[in-house]
Structures are given as structure tokens and as C-alpha cells.
Amino acid sequence: MRISFHIALFIFFSQTITLPQSPYSLDTGREIAIFGSGVLLGIVDIKLIENKDPINYEELSHLSRENVNSFDRGATYNWSPSAAEWSNVLLITTIASPLLMFTSSSVRADAGIFLTMYLQNILTTYSVSHFPKGIINRYRPYVYNEDVPDEIKQNVDATHSFLSAHTSVAFASAVFLSITFAKYNPDSNLTPYIWGTSLLFASAVGYLRYASGNHFPTDIIAGAIVGSVVGFLIPLIHESNEEEKGTVVHAGNPYNNLISFSTTF
Numbered sequence: 001m002r003i004s005f006h007i008a009l010f011i012f013f014s015q016t017i018t019l020p021q022s023p024y025s026l027d028t029g030r031e032i033a034i035f036g037s038g039v040l041l042g043i044v045d046i047k048l049i050e051n052k053d054p055i056n057y058e059e060l061s062h063l064s065r066e067n068v069n070s071f072d073r074g075a076t077y078n079w080s081p082s083a084a085e086w087s088n089v090l091l092i093t094t095i096a097s098p099l100l101m102f103t104s105s106s107v108r109a110d111a112g113i114f115l116t117m118y119l120q121n122i123l124t125t126y127s128v129s130h131f132p133k134g135i136i137n138r139y140r141p142y143v144y145n146e147d148v149p150d151e152i153k154q155n156v157d158a159t160h161s162f163l164s165a166h167t168s169v170a171f172a173s174a175v176f177l178s179i180t181f182a183k184y185n186p187d188s189n190l191t192p193y194i195w196g197t198s199l200l201f202a203s204a205v206g207y208l209r210y211a212s213g214n215h216f217p218t219d220i221i222a223g224a225i226v227g228s229v230v231g232f233l234i235p236l237i238h239e240s241n242e243e244e245k246g247t248v249v250h251a252g253n254p255y256n257n258l259i260s261f262s263t264t265f
Contacts, residue, residue, distance in 0.1 A: 021106070023183045024113050025240040034120050041127035048134025054156040055139065065144040072216035075141035079148050079213040087166055087208035094170040094201050095122065098177040106184050113238070118176070121234045125172040125227050129165040138162040142213035164215040167223030168230075170205040174198035175231030183235065202227070 065076040098118055101107040107114050138161040142148045152158070178195045185191070206220040215223075 022110050022113065023240055024110065024117065024180075024235065024238040026113055026116055026238065030237070031116060031120075034124065038120065038123040038127045041131060042123065045127060045130035045134050049130070049156075049160070052134065052137070052156050052159055054154050055143065055158055057150075057154070060143070060150065060153055063139070063144055068141075068144065068216075072141075072218055075210055075213065075216045076144035078211055079142050079145050080211055083208045084212035084214060087205050087212060087214075090201060090205045090208065091166050091170055094173045094198070094205060097198060097201070098173060098180065101177070101180060101184070104184060107180075114180070117180070117234050117238055121172050121176045121231060122169065124234065125169050125230045126165065128230065129163060129168040129223060129226055132162050133160040133165070136162050138216075138219075140214050141216055145213060148213070161215055162219050162222065163226065164206065164209050164219045164223035166209050167202070167206040167215070167220045168227035170202035171199075171224045171227030172231035173227075174202040175228050176234060179232065179235045183239075 065073055068076055098121075101114065102111070137159045140158050140161040143153045143158050175198075177198050178191070181188070181194045182191045202224070206215075206224060209215040210217060210220055
């Protein structure tokens with residue numbers, strides 16, 4: 001099952017946008033560059049994936065799990081559509097989890113800044129994670145499983161094993177939530193629990209992708225690394241410097257400019 005959703009990208013056309021005591025700020029040129037490169041790479045991803053060919057019968061008949069490295073081979077015995085469905089549910093949960101930050105008045109005051117970073121985090125992770133799927137033909141573990149029908153194996157999606165986009169987006173969301181929570185609540189005793197819970201959910205997504213037969217352990221590890229890096233970098237590059245903190249710059253109407261991007265997991 002694939003997850004489809006629309007990402008609305010709000011770009012605020014002013015110079016630097018900060019709010020009183022805000023730990024983060026926006027810069028017009030930087031935000032346009034991040035959104036623009038993310039959308040462009042996403043379009044490239046879609047085109048590359050559209051041009052891929054599915055596995056033909058001859059290729060399928062010559063596949064053997066013995067040709068899979070020993071570390072990944074165990075995944076070839078897995079096949080669980082229900083695990084795949086649960087991975088979708090947990091993915092949606094982890095994607096939505098940073099929005100819980102809006103229970104904080106300081107985050108609500110920073111709504112434009114926080115939403116911009118949140119959307120950039122998802123878009124960048126999606127685009128970076130899907131690029132390897134378009135250029136690398138790595139068969140999903142279930143392709144090697146004798147219990148899986150050939151019509152499923154011969155779908156082009158069966159060539160999209162590397163890397164696990166579910167896992168990368170889950171870890172990006174988990175790291176993003178944990179870092180921004182700590183930044184907005186520097187004295188909170190809840191920070192370790194936020195880290196632990198969010199990473200547990202992200203890890204559960206990765207495990208379910210393994211249990212479902214959709215990904216090898218190396219796909220999941222790579223996805224976790226990519227997602228964690230993006231989830232760390234997006235808040236980092238938006239941190240306000242000391243001069244910006246406590247200033248207010250008029251941002252205008254945040255709905256003046258809207259870019260809509262539709263994508264599928």
C-alpha cells in the first residue's frame with residue numbers, strides 16, 4: 001500500500017523572519033533554495049522511477065537468495081502484508097508527531113517558522129531518499145520468497161528496495177521533533193523521553209519494513225542515517241544567531257505565495 005499526500009509549501013517573502021526569543025529564523029533566499037531543490041529533485045525522482053522496467057520472467061527465474069549477502073539474507077524469508085500496513089500507520093504517526101509541538105505557546109508564536117522547517121524536513125528527506133530508487137535496481141526481499149505471487153514480484157515497485165523511504169522519513173521526523181522540542185524547552189526534563197519515544201517509533205517503522213519483506217537491513221540502516229542527518233540539519237541551519245534573537249521582522253501575509261507538491265510513498 002502506498003501513502004499519498006499533498007505538501008503545501010508556504011514561502012514567506014521577506015528578508016529574515018524571527019519572533020521574540022525565537023530559537024529559529026527564516027531567510028528568503030535560503031528557504032527558496034531548500035524548497036526549490038527539494039521539489040526539483042522530487043520531480044527528477046519521479047521521472048527516473050517512471051522510466052524503470054519491472055523484473056521480467058527470465059530474470060525472476062534466475063534469482064536465488066543465496067546470491068544475497070549473509071547479513072541481508074534473512075529478509076528474503078519475510079512476507080507480511082499486515083506488517084506493511086502497520087508500517088504505513090506508524091509512518092503517518094511519526095510524520096504527524098512534530099505537530100504536537102503546537103501545544104506550546106512559543107511554537108504557536110513561531111508557527112510560520114516551525115511549519116516551514118517541518119515541511120522542508122519532509123520534502124528534503126523524501127527527495128533524497130527516492131533518488132537511489134530511481135537509479136539503483138535492487139530487488140525487494142520478497143522477490144526472493146517462493147511464497148509471494150509472481151505478479152507482485154513483477155511490479156516495478158519490486159525494484160525499489162534501496163533505500164527505505166519509510167524509515168528515512170520516520171527518523172527525520174523523530175530527530176526533528178526531538179531537537180526542536182529541546183530547543184524550545186531547554187530546561188524540560190521530558191527531553192530524554194521525547195528522544196526515546198520518537199526514536200522507538202521510527203525504529204518500529206524500520207522493523208516493520210523488514211518484517212513485511214519490503215526491505216533488507218542495509219536498506220533500513222541507510223534510510224535511518226539519511227533521515228537522521230536531514231532531521232538534524234534542517235533545524236541546525238535555521239538556528240537564530242544572538243543578534244537575531246528577540247527581534248521582530250514583518251513577514252507580511254504568509255499565504256501570498258503557495259507551492260503545492262503531491263507525492264507518494
